[in-house]
Amino acid sequence: KNQVEQSPQSLIILEGKNCTLQCNYTVSPFSNLRWYKQDTGRGPVSLTIMTFSENTKSNGRYTATLDADTKQSSLHITASQLSDSASYICVVVNQAGTALIFGKGTTLSVSS
Amino acid sequence: NAGVTQTPKFRVLKTGQSMTLLCAQDMNHEYMYWYRQDPGMGLRLIHYSVGEGTTAKGEVPDGYNVSRLKKQNFLLGLESAAPSQTSVYFCASSRPSGLSYEQYFGPGTRLTVT
Numbered sequence: 001k002n003q004v005e006q007s008p009q010s011l012i013i014l015e016g017k018n019c020t021l022q023c024n025y026t027v028s029p030f031s032n033l034r035w036y037k038q039d040t041g042r043g044p045v046s047l048t049i050m051t052f053s054e055n056t057k058s059n060g061r062y063t064a065t066l067d068a069d070t071k072q073s074s075l076h077i078t079a080s081q082l083s084d085s086a087s088y089i090c091v092v093v094n095q096a097g098t099a100l101i102f103g104k105g106t107t108l109s110v111s112s
Numbered sequence: 113n114a115g116v117t118q119t120p121k122f123r124v125l126k127t128g129q130s131m132t133l134l135c136a137q138d139m140n141h142e143y144m145y146w147y148r149q150d151p152g153m154g155l156r157l158i159h160y161s162v163g164e165g166t167t168a169k170g171e172v173p174d175g176y177n178v179s180r181l182k183k184q185n186f187l188l189g190l191e192s193a194a195p196s197q198t199s200v201y202f203c204a205s206s207r208p209s210g211l212s213y214e215q216y217f218g219p220g221t222r223l224t225v226t
Contacts, residue, residue: 004154043116043202043217044155089154097213102154 002027004092004103012109017080021106023073023090034091035064035075038105044089047075080110114138116218118203124224125193133188133221135203143206144186145170145215146178148199155202161186162208193225 004025013019025033032051036044048057048064050073056065061078077084090103119134135144142163147155157170161180175197177189186205190197203218 041220043204043219045217046214049214100157100215102156104152104154 002092002094002099002101004090004101006088006090006103006106008106009104010107010109012111013080015080015082015110015112019077019080019108021075021077021088021090021108023075023103025071025073025090025092025101025103027092027094027101028071029095030092031095031097032093033064033066033073034093034100035062035073036089036091038087038089040086047088077108080108082110082112084108085110116203116205116216118201118218118221120221121219122222124226125190126226127194129193130189130191131193131223132190133201133203133223135186135188135205135218136184137186137203137205137216138184139205139207139216140183141205141207141216142183143208143213144180145204145206146176146186146188147202147204148172149202149220150199158188158201193223195225197223198225199223 007022034049035047038044050057050066063076066073087105087107089105092101116137145160146158149155156172159178161167164183167178179187201221204215206213206215
């Protein structure tokens with residue numbers, strides 16, 4: 001069964017610190033992997049989209065990496081800000097592009 | 113450019129009542145989707161549409177119906193609401209530009225069925 005597992009489930013860090021969120025998936029083959037940010041009470045917003053042939057992609061202070069061999073991805077947040085407090089969702093798209101498999105998300109809290 | 117909008121934002125229904133959720137997008141996107149998000153679970157696809165006049169079932173379609181009469185609108189209907197349909201519903205849209213198409217999500221509708 002196609003699955004996307006994220007860890008940790010929740011994380012609390014101090015403002016200014018870095019953090020890394022993990023995503024493991026069993027979807028194979030796949031076409032692309034996405035990271036979304038979802039603020040409380042809002043819809044998800046795309047951060048990065050990586051095809052199976054890409055290893056890394058950045059969007060400002062967000063850097064996503066992908067290892068297709070081990071079926072793992074990570075999202076690294078640099079110099080965290082209070083506005084980074086949100087749920088971060090990993091999504092894997094199947095090869096045909098017809099199905100998006102969503103992880104349950106990691107809830108990040110940044111405190112001052 | 114409002115993007116994807118959803119109406120209403122909140123709704124409380126009694127078991128057995130019906131309602132329609134409206135999704136509108138002004139980006140001229142071909143594809144539209146309805147998802148539900150429940151605590152402790154990832155978003156799950158209910159129905160989707162790849163163009164005006166077409167709809168298809170997603171992962172959890174039972175108890176819902178949809179219509180796409182106009183390209184910019186995608187309606188989600190609950191004919192006889194059940195407590196299990198208490199959830200946050202998200203609409204999304206995308207343009208079919210290869211496999212890395214980006215989905216744009218609306219702000220969500222929080223539905224409670226008592």
